[in-house]
Amino acid sequence: MKNIRLSETVRGSGCASKLGPGLLDRALCGLEFLADPNVIVGLEKPDDAGVYRLREDLAIIQTIDYFTPIVDDPYDFGQIAAANALSDVYAMGGYPLTAMNVVCFPSENMDISILREIIRGGLAKLSEAGVVLVGGHSVD
Template sequence: MGIENTDDAGVYKLRDDLAIIQTLDFFTPIVDDPFTFGQIAVANSLSDVYAMGGKPLTAMNIICFPINKMDISILREVLLGGLDKMREAGVLLVGGHSVEDDELKYGLSVTGTIHPDRVLLNRGARAGDALVLTKPLGTGIINTALKGNMASDDLVAKSIRCMSGLNKKAADLMTQYSNIHACTDVTGFGLLGHASEMIEGADVGMVIQSSFIPIFREIQEFVEMGIIPGGLNRNRKFRMDMIEVGPDCPKWIVDVLFDPQTSGGLLISLPLKEAADLVKRMNDEGIEEASVIGKVVAKPKGKILIL
């Protein structure tokens, strides 16, 4: 038996052909509707297991609730939203724990299984790989605009569909390929934050084609008006020394590439030929925004060039 520490979740080998994979995640509401919040929180919690190529099996609720300030029906709606998503994922809720807190928080502790030889890490991208992203970017900016009542109902609905969408199907399709070199899910550090983790100190770099990246186009106006989350600026400041931006990439898009995502898509590194095939199958199966967004290169190593 061995123990490994990894980025998205913990993996513990039970037998040569079986390991358990565990993860935990919870956060405060990012949307007003409690049922929707429950769905998003669960999609987000399960995502770490999918990103490593695992299959989530059971989950426990983690709830912080201000029982003296908030109506108990809100709690019920959050839990029902969560349960709805767990059913969709085929995950069994086996328990949970709640505490009183000043602010509502919800998420899951998740346990799944994975073959020990098929654990996908965020490290391992090789020169010649293509990079696939499975969900559009911009949910952090939309959440900020929503707080200021500036986002249209249509845009918010699209963003909610994105955040509450499970990465299950994307992961199911991905794990049918035997040569996935690296995978992570795009969350709080933004696309470039997570992409930077994949190549920091490694022998490879990346070239990302900004025009290929799926983005909620309506957010350009918000970005240019300064309606952007604090996390975006922190992400940019932390990683900008690894990034080079070419003259053809619009300035607002660079900001979007650092936008902290809630329950974002998978970022997958695999050989170019398979990548094209994988994206086509994803598109056919309803993951319409999945796209090849760039490639892994031998030089310059440890840098990301945005074209």
């Protein structure tokens, strides 16, 4: 396996790779979004996650997180990515139960063993939190 520094494969690391709020505001400007009285936290006040009321005493917290590598070790990156996603639920006062995995991996440029280590690191962090991985999506 070729020695690859993950942090050197991206333009920006971590949250620095996000679109700026001004650019995102311009893209969303004028679009109509369906309103629902059960949305407790939504687009009108962006936060770490969305919160939707299921019953008076129960709500679901939804989040999706994705960011580029901030470290070079694949296993460490997987752990950091999972911890970052879990922290969004904790930040909203919730308890994560399940998770979905989103993977964008350049399989022509990197050995699949790197992806395996990233996923292994993420699974270790989910296991530590008692969270079950239930699925996901991948892009090459």
